[in-house]
Amino acid sequence: MLEDHLISAAHLSRDDIEAVLDRAESVDSAGRAGHGSHDGHVLALCFFEPSTRTKMSFESAMKRLGGETIDMGSVESSSVKKGESLADTVRVIEGYADAMVLRHPSEGSAKLASEFVDVPLVNAGDGAGQHPSQTLLDLYTIRENAGLDGITVGIMGDLKYGRTVHSLAHALTNFDVRQHFISPESLRLPRNVRYDLHEAGAQVREHTGLEEVLPELDVLYVTRIQRERFPEEREYRAVAGEYRIDNGTLSDAHPDLTVMHPLPRVDEIAPEVDETARARYFEQAHNGVPVRMALLDILLGGDR
């Protein structure tokens, strides 16, 4: 699968995942700079909606591999604004590059785009759909800190709209991981995600409070609950407040707990947690570079 495109974490086997993570680990141990094996390779960055960090992370990865990036620029300044279809846009751009990264506001856009191009395409987020490179860097961070087998992971916050969460939960079904989902009733995992997890053999354990599962967790993955998910400010404040963590909240946790967050955060993790060894969210963000280097290296046919 990985020799083609990367559209969805759900398509990744355990072997695919481990191939990327192992490669990322060797990139990391060799120092992230100067893997100049892709001199002359060009990566096209096609961002139909802004996501500066993801774009910078891919740019950094490609440049550290010795390659170059070209950028479609903003949608406002491109042919897309004149009504060009996505299928046409990617067919033009594929001629300029050896691989492409696509971020697009519609679900399924990456799958559609991949059907029209021959160069490897990486989905960097399709609407509320998939964002598999984020999933890979999450898995990498979990593996580095807690291992990926025989662990218990709690995923907390907005589980309804959070695609990061959906992809991660899918991917974790490839490993011996017990998963707990902690969210307000109104933001629990959607039916199709529960169905998939169930099909993949996972037992979906849902909770409305963190206290009941916290002591069991090796990893706590926190996501942001957004204001716009609630009709009223008051309701939002009441709900969001219950899913905020600080050192007090974490006092019952395992001493080696790994706390993760896809960032940006607002106030769901108190800054005091940053100072503790548990805080791994900045490391997680930094891991985007070696993981994307590994991914691009594999997709561009680097030596295996």
Add this chain to the structure above:
Amino acid sequence: MSDTNEELRVSKIRDGTVIDHVTGGQALNVLAILGIDGEGDETVSIGMNVPSDKLGRKDVVKVEGRELSQSEVDVLSLIAPEATINIIRDFDVVDKNRVERTTSVTGILVCPNHNCITNADEPVRTEFEVFDNGVRCSYCGTIVREGDVAERIDARGVGETAL
């Protein structure tokens, strides 16, 4: 009463297709799958709630001068799993097949997710994977339960002609 006699209640056709043993009440949805809305020139006859030994009540749809595409048969299998398709040439049944449930259907159905790329102006047909109690969009993953499939038929035939 045998089904053969019942078929006489609806006028015979010379060349075309008789879709028989359609689940009672689904005849209009069958027309929607075929993209027949009365605007075209096909001669169509429908029997609704015809007594049937097999189904209790069944619908029958007869279309003159028309055979079904594989996509149409695939979607038909979702809403009328017992249906039989009879190809008629010169008043004779020359071929008779039961619909078979497939693993995926392309075209005809529309994804209920407005933000799905298949609902944008792209050169693509919809595609749904079929599973035990529904179908699922191959592009965005949205699930349509079996009972709701008929509501997702694109009556304007856009799903079919988009390519």
